Amino acid sequence: MKRLDCSEAEKLIISDLDEGLDPKNKQFLESHLRGCASCMKMREEFRALFSSVAADVPPDPGEEFWRRYDSSLAAALREKETDAGWWGFRWKMVGVLFAAVLAIVAVFTSLHDWERPPITQKIAKQEGAEKLVIQELDDLYGPSSEDFLPTFQDSAVVTEAKISHGDDTVLDWFEVEDESSNLLL
Amino acid sequence: MNDADLIKEFRKGSTEAFSELVKKYSRPLTMTIFRIVRDAEEAKDISQMVFLKAYEGLPRFVMASSFKTWLYSIALNTAKDHLRKRRPVQVADALDSLVDPAEPAGDRLDKERNLLRLREAIETLPLKQRLTLQLRIYEEMDYEEIAKMIGGSAGSARVNFFQAAKTLREKLGSTK
Numbered sequence: 001m002k003r004l005d006c007s008e009a010e011k012l013i014i015s016d017l018d019e020g021l022d023p024k025n026k027q028f029l030e031s032h033l034r035g036c037a038s039c040m041k042m043r044e045e046f047r048a049l050f051s052s053v054a055a056d057v058p059p060d061p062g063e064e065f066w067r068r069y070d071s072s073l074a075a076a077l078r079e080k081e082t083d084a085g086w087w088g089f090r091w092k093m094v095g096v097l098f099a100a101v102l103a104i105v106a107v108f109t110s111l112h113d114w115e116r117p118p119i120t121q122k123i124a125k126q127e128g129a130e131k132l133v134i135q136e137l138d139d140l141y142g143p144s145s146e147d148f149l150p151t152f153q154d155s156a157v158v159t160e161a162k163i164s165h166g167d168d169t170v171l172d173w174f175e176v177e178d179e180s181s182n183l184l185l
Numbered sequence: 186m187n188d189a190d191l192i193k194e195f196r197k198g199s200t201e202a203f204s205e206l207v208k209k210y211s212r213p214l215t216m217t218i219f220r221i222v223r224d225a226e227e228a229k230d231i232s233q234m235v236f237l238k239a240y241e242g243l244p245r246f247v248m249a250s251s252f253k254t255w256l257y258s259i260a261l262n263t264a265k266d267h268l269r270k271r272r273p274v275q276v277a278d279a280l281d282s283l284v285d286p287a288e289p290a291g292d293r294l295d296k297e298r299n300l301l302r303l304r305e306a307i308e309t310l311p312l313k314q315r316l317t318l319q320l321r322i323y324e325e326m327d328y329e330e331i332a333k334m335i336g337g338s339a340g341s342a343r344v345n346f347f348q349a350a351k352t353l354r355e356k357l358g359s360t361k
Contacts, residue, residue: 014350018321045354052303053322053353060216061225069215073207073233080240081200 004032009039017046188252195243203243207236210253214260220323221264221316222271223304231267235260250333258334261320265312265335306356314349317342 004012012029015021021029033040186194186205194202211232218235219228238259246255288296307315316335320326328339328346335342 010351011347014347018346018350042354045358046350049303049350049354049357050322052299053307053318056300056303057323058219058223058225061219065225065229066212069211069229069233072229073211073236074204076233076237077200077203077207077240080237 004028006039013043013046017050203240210256217324218260218264221319231263235263254333261334302357306353310349314345317345318349321346
């Protein structure tokens, strides 16, 4: 049987006092201790050390301490709950506002007449561009747009209409019409 | 209701469920911290901080470990941070409660001196060794539990305990 040296014995002593040893190792250690006074002394020192550590336990701080503990923790948790509630409410409000903005954008987008092709496309593909522009204006403002016909037939207006898109044509047309009127005066 | 049920209830919005968890663990947890930091007021502050962290973290807790292990690991990490930052502790605090005043003066002095030396020696241990020793002796936790709480393996926790015991014996023996 292999002999145990003192450093191995130290490990076994600590293990024995801590968790206990299996029978084989216990027998191995005991046979070493029988012939080694310094390891025997070491075991007593470790035993005393562990019992001193175990005995040095602070006492319960008392009921007054626990009352203070419970009340201050309850207050801190209430504060946390309130904070969580407030932040939850704020996030909900942000969500509601965001949804409202999305709804408004969706409504306005759906009102846009996507079916009507931009007037510039019509002008590019078809003959009689001026008539198309006039027809477009009639759709928007009714037959009164004919009142502006002489000015509108100016080629500058048609050019302006060509570079415009959709409803913007109306604004561009009026700007050009005003300038034409000034020229006529 | 067990811990898992209380956690489910808390996640549904029941603050009473969290209060139940606090009621169940606040005293043992605070006492564990108290035995480690050896100051009741500091233990109270750390313990309350742990419950506030748990309150915030519980919705994300994945239940890979038990609630107790998770809570204690928060506590031990918080205690470790606290011990790293604080000034060297007054190891003589609360000696009166551990030394019997009826004992002969000479015996009492010896006992006090030995306790002070022991506490000072424990204070100087590396934090992991110190915590392992304290959890093993005061809380009687097994090495698997200790490893889960302070990190590492059960084997490394055993090594930490062995090193702590060896260092303490050397320190206490060398000043005799």
